Amino acid sequence: MNVVVCVKQIPDPATPGELDASTKTLRRSGSIILDDSDAYGVEMGLQLADKAGGGEVILVSMAPNNENKGLRTALAMGAAKALLISDEALAGSDALSTAKVLAKAIERADADLILTATESTDGYTGTIPAQVAELLGLPMVTFAKHIEVDGDRVKVQRQTEAGYDEVESPLPAVVSVTAGVVEPRYPSFKGIMAAKGKPVDELKVADLGLDAGQVGWAGARQEIADVSAAEERKAGEIVEDEGDGAERIVAFLEQLKVI
Amino acid sequence: MFEWSEEQLMVRDAIRQFVEKEIKPHLTELEHGDLPPYDTLRKLFRTFGMDAMARDRFERQIAKEKAGDIDDPVKTTLSEGGGGDGGAFMVIPIIELCRYCPGMVTAMGVSVGLTAAAIMSKGTTAQKERWALDLLTLEKIGAWAITEPGSGSDAFGGMRATARRDGDEYVLNGSKTFITNGPYADTIVFICKLDEGNDWPDRKILTFVLDRGMPGLEQSKPLRKMGLHSSPTGELFLSDVRVGRDRLLGETEDVQARSGAKDTFSMERTGVAAMALGIVEQCLDLSVQYAKDRVAFGRPIGEFQLIQLKLAKMEVARLNIQNLVFRQIELARAGRSLSLTEASAMKLYSAQSAMEVALEAVQLFGGNGYMAEFQVEQLARDAKVLQIYAGTDEIQISQIARSLLGS
Numbered sequence: 080m081n082v083v084v085c086v087k088q089i090p091d092p093a094t095p096g097e098l099d100a101s102t103k104t105l106r107r108s109g110s111i112i113l114d115d116s117d118a119y120g121v122e123m124g125l126q127l128a129d130k131a132g133g134g135e136v137i138l139v140s141m142a143p144n145n146e147n148k149g150l151r152t153a154l155a156m157g158a159a160k161a162l163l164i165s166d167e168a169l170a171g172s173d174a175l176s177t178a179k180v181l182a183k184a185i186e187r188a189d190a191d192l193i194l195t196a197t198e199s200t201d202g203y204t205g206t207i208p209a210q211v212a213e214l215l216g217l218p219m220v221t222f223a224k225h226i227e228v229d230g231d232r233v234k235v236q237r238q239t240e241a242g243y244d245e246v247e248s249p250l251p252a253v254v255s256v257t258a259g260v261v262e263p264r265y266p267s268f269k270g271i272m273a274a275k276g277k278p279v280d281e282l283k284v285a286d287l288g289l290d291a292g293q294v295g296w297a298g299a300r301q302e303i304a305d306v307s308a309a310e311e312r313k314a315g316e317i318v319e320d321e322g323d324g325a326e327r328i329v330a331f332l333e334q335l336k337v338i
Numbered sequence: 339m340f341e342w343s344e345e346q347l348m349v350r351d352a353i354r355q356f357v358e359k360e361i362k363p364h365l366t367e368l369e370h371g372d373l374p375p376y377d378t379l380r381k382l383f384r385t386f387g388m389d390a391m392a393r394d395r396f397e398r399q400i401a402k403e404k405a406g407d408i409d410d411p412v413k414t415t416l417s418e419g420g421g422g423d424g425g426a427f428m429v430i431p432i433i434e435l436c437r438y439c440p441g442m443v444t445a446m447g448v449s450v451g452l453t454a455a456a457i458m459s460k461g462t463t464a465q466k467e468r469w470a471l472d473l474l475t476l477e478k479i480g481a482w483a484i485t486e487p488g489s490g491s492d493a494f495g496g497m498r499a500t501a502r503r504d505g506d507e508y509v510l511n512g513s514k515t516f517i518t519n520g521p522y523a524d525t526i527v528f529i530c531k532l533d534e535g536n537d538w539p540d541r542k543i544l545t546f547v548l549d550r551g552m553p554g555l556e557q558s559k560p561l562r563k564m565g566l567h568s569s570p571t572g573e574l575f576l577s578d579v580r581v582g583r584d585r586l587l588g589e590t591e592d593v594q595a596r597s598g599a600k601d602t603f604s605m606e607r608t609g610v611a612a613m614a615l616g617i618v619e620q621c622l623d624l625s626v627q628y629a630k631d632r633v634a635f636g637r638p639i640g641e642f643q644l645i646q647l648k649l650a651k652m653e654v655a656r657l658n659i660q661n662l663v664f665r666q667i668e669l670a671r672a673g674r675s676l677s678l679t680e681a682s683a684m685k686l687y688s689a690q691s692a693m694e695v696a697l698e699a700v701q702l703f704g705g706n707g708y709m710a711e712f713q714v715e716q717l718a719r720d721a722k723v724l725q726i727y728a729g730t731d732e733i734q735i736s737q738i739a740r741s742l743l744g745s
Contacts, residue, residue: 115582141549148344151344152348153350155348264385265352265355265356265385265386266352267385267386267387268349268386268388268391268427269347269387269390269391270387271345271348271352272345273421274345274348275345
């Protein structure tokens with residue numbers, strides 16, 4: 080079974096992020112890593128391919144500047160190869176343009192299942208998985224906390240606020256996974272050494288049959304109008320217990336709709 | 339080599355994540371001796387495939403030996419590296435573990451680097467198959483027993499542990515102290531003198547391999563000590579322990595145990611540089627952050643020149659030790675190793691620097707530095723042992739000077 084996992088390479092959250100004042104987008108010139116939220120999809124893909132007794136995990140990623148360090152991490156975990164769409168024309172792409180590019184690349188991979196995270200850790204739009212499914216004309220299951228493949232169908236436990244739904248879909252399908260789906264492995268030393276020799280096929284926008292005007296700044300239908308600093312976190316409220324502490328805690332939690 | 343490669347940085351990052359997740363949250367239990375380090379070390383080995391790699395190397399080595407090809411041993415030790423990135427892949431976990439838990443490196447290093455290496459170096463093929471593989475994969479824990487209550491730096495001169503022939507067997511007696519992993523070891527490499535009624539200085543040095551639970555062998559509880567609490571240290575007491583020739587390392591009394599021990603000393607000393615680098619890196623990182631955060635007299639203390647001097651000296655030490663570690667990795671890649679004198683020089687400098695840096699970190703943190711919460715006091719207590727074990731500073735100085743003077 081071939082599993083495509085969409086992965087994003089993002090600026091290392093351990094280093095302070097910076098916005099480009101002119102474009103109002105995140106600068107991507109520093110240290111780039113595999114988005115943590117994508118490691119779950121990679122691990123799930125590896126486990127499903129292993130359980131199926133054959134097939135491989137293929138990574139699909141998009142970056143404006145040939146960056147592949149994050150892909151190497153996923154390859155070191157065990158993915159077989161990667162498709163990297165890298166083109167200066169991609170700079171400034173909005174969510175839909177990104178989805179178009181990813182969908183075109185996925186079409187080349189002969190996938191039985193496409194896994195994504197629910198959202199990236201730098202952009203947080205959370206719209207791309209559904210857009211990719213729509214563009215590919217495939218069924219979509221979101222927020223998977225458990226996945227099993229049974230023949231030509233995928234069975235998913237879909238996380239909800241109240242618990243989970245049990246959902247089935249024919250394959251191929253697009254499934255977005257939560258951080259609870261599996262525990263990602265650490266890459267082994269052997270895996271890290273092997274990753275250096277695994278293929279990363281770099282494609283340009285034109286290779287996918289897309290016009291440069293459909294992506295990047297040129298194709299963006301979404302504009303960042305303004306960016307402002309997040310409000311500073313306020314100090315917590317200190318309540319002296321005058322015999323009614325428990326009631327006041329309950330009232331506070333009820334107000335937050337936690338209980 | 340002047341910087342870590344991309345693959346080496348990936349290894350570093352992966353190990354660092356493991357340490358943050360699996361070790362840092364349990365630092366208090368490890369520090370206070372409630373949690374022996376072995377299960378965590380085994381998890382480290384399994385997670386990164388270090389056990390499988392050790393097994394592969396071992397099986398290739400044994401296959402070669404059985405085929406009679408003993409002139410080209412498969413590289414297994416840090417100083418030999420195994421070519422390629424093998425040296426770096428052994429050094430990086432040491433550095434990363436030492437940022438939090440230098441004792442774990444000692445426990446691991448003694449089991450794999452000393453005990454297993456001694457058997458792999460001088461044992462027969464049958465002895466390697468019987469004991470070494472389980473040690474190399476950390477399935478079992480090893481101890482290397484040379485130091486005695488009356489002999490430390492003068493290990494052979496003051497040694498009083500004995501082996502006496504009795505028919506086809508030997509009878510072992512004596513006591514050992516400061517034995518890393520002693521309380522928990524499954525396999526013990528025991529070094530002693532053959533008692534033939536001759537004078538002590540003329541007695542042959544013999545090495546035996548013992549198993550936990552043998553009649554007459556007693557392993558003490560962990561000793562209380564200044565630092566390195568995550569490395570259990572103990573005593574061994576042998577009272578008429580009877581062993582067959584199959585437990586005599588090499589199954590001959592003519593093994594050059596002294597030269598074997600010197601090879602071991604050299605390897606041990608080079609490992610200390612990587613340990614020192616981990617301690618120095620962590621002290622520096624913590625100190626830089628503290629110098630930015632801590633405000634005194636209305637400004638961050640990093641703006642004061644006396645604090646800047648401390649940070650600058652720490653960075654100089656870090657760069658120097660890192661360069662020594664890089665040299666060690668390069669030599670391993672070239673299939674070479676440091677001479678005993680070079681290893682002594684490297685160990686002396688690295689250990690002294692780590693101690694100075696850790697104490698300066700405590701000073702920079704002021705009162706907070708004296709508190710366990712800020713970690714630098716633990717690193718300072720741990721760093722001290724680097725100047726004592728694997729040959730004291732004084733022994734290293736003497737070794738270097740004798741080599742320079744040709745004496």
